[in-house]
Amino acid sequence: MNTEPVLIRSDGIKKDDDKSDNCKIDKGNIDKGNLDEEDVDKEKIDKEKIDKEKIDEKKVDKGRVVVSWTGGKDGCLACYGAILEGFEVTHLLNFREIQRRGSHDINPALLYAQAEALGIPLIHKDFISYEQEFKKAVRELRDSGEIIDGAVFGHIETHKNLVDRICRELGLELIMPLWQRSSGQIINDLTGLGFEVILLSVKADLLGKEWLGRKIDENFICDLKKHNPSIDPCGENGEFHTFVTNCPLFKNKINVTESEMVLRGGYWFLEISKLEAGKK
Template sequence: MKAFCSWSGGKDSCLACYRAMREGLEVCCLLNMLSEDGSRARSHGLRAEVLMAQSEAVGIPMIQRAASWESYEGEFKRAVLALKEEGIEAGVFGDIDLIEHREWIERVCRELGVKPVLPLWGSDREEVMEELISAGFEAVVVAVRKDALGPEWLGRGIDDRFVDELRGKGIDLCGEEGEYHTLVIDGPIFSRRLVIERAEIVDRGEVTFLDITGFKLETKG
């Protein structure tokens, strides 16, 4: 079955895509929603061109759609309807247990006539992080909520020590409440590695971001 993956560039959407592919789905497209001006990802604040480079590194084409929060659902539906015309029958999503997200996904997919696939749904947080690390994914922190983590966490890689420190702070290991967001730069579904060359720390309200301004793709092996 051909599917698209709802893509943020972070660990959950990437791991969901990985699981879906291992379960036999043919992920043909990554669907990424941008801010209204089309410059940044609506979810993680990453520059659109960084995510496009990540798509090249993975080797799966990406469709990006700009939207305000008010027009988000309509733009998302239009993008999926266009994909349906190309034979897409399912959508892969990286949600773990936020019920309001699942309800939205199931309603929208039902209205569009595509099958919702949530490979991470109901997974234990510890197991998700363990699988991410043991499978060989490399992810770095690109956003932190100020009331949860300080700017010193930006740029940190996801590893066992990272998980231990989150556990010690009593923070959701997967950051499901927006405590932190990540960018995956390498892993088993990547044909090339995304290398961050330049970045700066930027404050935007309640969240501090790592604004990646320089990057390149590197051949693996």
């Protein structure tokens, strides 16, 4: 089985050719995937909502896959790209580190709310070794009768050697839709495709608590650069972590109704205590 990373790009643009790191988002350069032009006029696509039926029409049964899931924008966008390319997502896999809690320390209840909105089962486990726990989860799924052909990761610049080794040892196809994409283009795609994303945690020495709950919108890159130009727009250096409250794959929005700001381990966290399912 092929274990080379699948780079899901409809335009073939390499990272060096991607010019979307400008402050303003280019609304006219949105990667919508390979939507069938006979069914969809790309010029008339509502950029705030993609019809899920079109995603279903695109499926070509490339295989059954699991998605590495943290609740944030990158994993969700990678999941969207994989489904658009014809992969069937069987499970979301989330692993929470026991010994060191960083920006990805998220209440599992939020992840289960996303899984329910997606209609995809979530497996959540604590870990000491991510690699060993990931392998164990996939093997347990296979032992239960599940067919797992590949794994989807939302990594952009890091961890490729790790996930390549995991997939090679499990005989999985490695699918990395965002690999070496520019942060600007990823933010462009998120806003253009109708993803609704908020900042759930921020590194306290870089961003204040006023950034918690901030939506990633058309002004996000500009505002971030004005505040601190060294911060990566996708938070690739651990500057912040996000939470997706709506996307083209969700059957309902996730509305945050109760929360508080908490400082812990050098990060400000938006501790969400109550959620509600909202209409799309």
